[in-house]
Amino acid sequence: MSTLAAVVGIGQTQYKTRRGDVSIAGLVREAAVNALQDAGLEWDDIEAVILGKAPDMFEGVIMPESYLTDALGCNGKPMLRVHTAGSVGGSTALVAASHVQSGSFKRVLTVTFEKQSESNAMWALSTPQPFSVHLNAGAGGYFAPIIREYMRRSGAPRDVGIKVAVKDRLHGARNPLAHLQLPNITMQEVEESMMLWDPLRFLEACPSSDGACAMVIAAEELVHESPKPPAWIRGVAMRSEPTMYAGRDEVNPQAGRDCAADVYRQAGITDPRRDLDCAEVYVPFSWYEPMWLENLGFAAQGEGWKLTMAGATSLDEGGDIPWNCSGGVLSSNPIGASGMIRFAEAARQVRGDAGAHQVPGAKLALGHAYGGGAQFFAMWVVGADKP
């Protein structure tokens, strides 16, 4: 990677249960226009467009990228669709970044979306196939046994997930774009919500959201043309591994550890808890915070839950390493966009542009996404300072 690149514009929609007022094109358009405005740019300033979303079967629109070219100003420009399951929002940002870092393009628009109100994400996620038993599990049913294994190994108390659910919703209440606005949520309320996939309760799961997120990524020589502070891309990494093979550690996947080690090495991070100011990490189910705290090296194995319970990841409790200040996936989940929202929110923090959920003085932040059976990982580190 020879060319330095930075995020110079960020645009999001408000995340809601249903955006019946707009088409899918209208939804992605809203985020893209917001990103262009944030970057002080016009359509003609963009050289290529990178689009990401979850499986086509979710909305039932096959190859939506071809239908969205006019909405995203792609006429006469290269446009590329990315897909890596739930991590797609992150990997889309990384593909866009690589288009600039490689020197191929000077300014790229990248957009991700999901319109869950028009989709069938629950059942289209795992389709019945002949010769196999259809589990009808959904994502929560798939991850719950893995969480149970984490609880067994770590000896974590049973209310860690409840604490994360409350913490991220209190963060979300600071973010006007967040779907769930639950400023008065309590541990008791979470505990009394319906048990969906033991140990995951209703309020420990992400919502289903409509929404889109976009970023403009520019090469170093054009960064000054946008008015707001840039978020310099300091490290980028993707890893994957098979969903199922004997010996795979689903609680602490090797691909996640390798991906983190790679991105930290590029960014010069040796102790993520000390060196980073905050992180936006893909936590669609509450218990994934302590699990990823360990997988990403913020805590030793078996110790992640202690950070959570001590308030280390809470903005409201003055934690030293706030996680998901935007409210995270637990507060908004337009699936295809959710990873990019993590990457964009990390960038907002180091741009000093995160409003009421700003971590004071944040200079270095991690954006993280995972997808599939926790098998695809995408991460970047962004910084206020040019490397």
Next chain:
Amino acid sequence: MSAADILSQDFELGFTYTRSTGPIVGRFLTGLRDRQIFGIRASDGRVIVPPMEYDPDTAEALSEFVQVAEQGAIVSWCWVAQPRAAHPLDEPFAWAMIRLDGADVPMIHCVAAPAEASLATGARVQAVWAPETRGFISDISHFELAGGGN
């Protein structure tokens, strides 16, 4: 030792979805329900039917609706001599690019005609509405040759 059978089995997969049309396509479809056809004016002045949400050249959002006629002219066509079950008409017909009066681009639809020889570029056609219109593109049942056409 016999070779193992290699098994295969057909299966069907289906899901239910919702679709929101947004303000531009939605207005076009609402117009059809009222038996009116709307296009939209692009940045270069052309009237595009059916309307697009964003300008094909500048990518700017479009908003100026223009009502066009239910009559127009055939730009090109393709004769279907033996309609099949999935086709919109039972009798031989043409798929045609039709430029409606007041529009600058053609749209594709089907034209009922007595014979291929009765079709020509420039032939005049007239929309035939479905008995009941509900805001679907199929509210225009088909086109037929207009009286006095060449």
